[in-house]
Amino acid sequence: MTTILTLAVLILVAIAIWQMTKIFEFSQLSAQTSEVANDEDNKYNGYLLFAFLIFIYGITIFSFWKYGKMLLPEAASEHGADYDKLELVSYIIIFTVQALTQTLLHYFGFKYRGEKGKKALFYADNDRLEFIWTIIPVITLAGLILWGLYTWTTIMDVNDDDDPLIVELYAQQFNWTARYAGDDNVLGMANVRMIDIDKANVLGLDEADSYAADDVIVKELHLPVGRKVNFKMRSQDVLHSAFMPHFRAQMNCVPGMITEFSFTPNKTTEEMRLNADVVDKVERINKIRSEKAAKGEPNSDPWEFDYILLCNKICGKSHYNMQMKIIVETQEEYEEWIKSQQTFGKTMASAQ
Numbered sequence: 001m002t003t004i005l006t007l008a009v010l011i012l013v014a015i016a017i018w019q020m021t022k023i024f025e026f027s028q029l030s031a032q033t034s035e036v037a038n039d040e041d042n043k044y045n046g047y048l049l050f051a052f053l054i055f056i057y058g059i060t061i062f063s064f065w066k067y068g069k070m071l072l073p074e075a076a077s078e079h080g081a082d083y084d085k086l087e088l089v090s091y092i093i094i095f096t097v098q099a100l101t102q103t104l105l106h107y108f109g110f111k112y113r114g115e116k117g118k119k120a121l122f123y124a125d126n127d128r129l130e131f132i133w134t135i136i137p138v139i140t141l142a143g144l145i146l147w148g149l150y151t152w153t154t155i156m157d158v159n160d161d162d163d164p165l166i167v168e169l170y171a172q173q174f175n176w177t178a179r180y181a182g183d184d185n186v187l188g189m190a191n192v193r194m195i196d197i198d199k200a201n202v203l204g205l206d207e208a209d210s211y212a213a214d215d216v217i218v219k220e221l222h223l224p225v226g227r228k229v230n231f232k233m234r235s236q237d238v239l240h241s242a243f244m245p246h247f248r249a250q251m252n253c254v255p256g257m258i259t260e261f262s263f264t265p266n267k268t269t270e271e272m273r274l275n276a277d278v279v280d281k282v283e284r285i286n287k288i289r290s291e292k293a294a295k296g297e298p299n300s301d302p303w304e305f306d307y308i309l310l311c312n313k314i315c316g317k318s319h320y321n322m323q324m325k326i327i328v329e330t331q332e333e334y335e336e337w338i339k340s341q342q343t344f345g346k347t348m349a350s351a352q
């Protein structure tokens, strides 16, 4: 690696020296004009413009074709479809306008290339043209912004309507902990100053708060399908971000404050595993893994799809591995699971 870097630096220095010499030559007033672009040079530069245009769009189309399958499968939350639609429409508009303007830019660059005897036309302004190219972007952007704001306020409307499940997501370098509010569905008071590792009070819950006794602290997030979940995020140390890509959800976790996000999962893990894109992805990954297994390499056991909570703020050296499994299941399966978990009150009693 160091050799490659050294070579790259040497090559760049050589190019810099070569360019400096050229600039120096140009700055010398002399009769020789061989370095001044002639019609032939301008024509080639014009063709190069087209070559560049084909290159950028070629590479874009190639990337869509080759890497399009890396995109997320369909959303697994109720608001996700609206979010995806907004994103898709924005991309379609951006790509269309970009392709059109870039083509025009490169075409005019070619058409009006320098030619001997050709003089540029002095064209001061055209009110109608300026009006058209101002008003169209204004209307389009205003539409997109208004639609975006509407989608944003709908998604970010965190309230207690429809009896949501209350769950705390607690971030720390470099793991996640979840806390369910228990039978009363109210989270007990907590503060980092009350953390007591000896008693396994890892989230700093207030033992004197009656709401805390039935809270359930876990390392795997289970959510019942079709029920709204209100997440309350906390961070112990630095900025983290709770990112649940399959649900199109993300919220920063900020030390010293509680942030919120709410969504309703609408596909169980089992249902998502049957999704065609997910089946394809699992097949692709397991093919790579079986090749690795044949060579006896690590991380080669077969992989199964699961929803995931990731950290999406670079929070330290193990940030990349800060994740927690999410399982969306039926109401019955969820109830059975939550009943099998120990409450905070019981954990504290056993620690006495």
Ligand SMILES: [Cu+2]
Binding pocket: 171, 172, 173, 174, 239, 240, 241, 311, 312, 313, 314, 315, 316, 319, 322
């Ligand atoms: Cu983090």
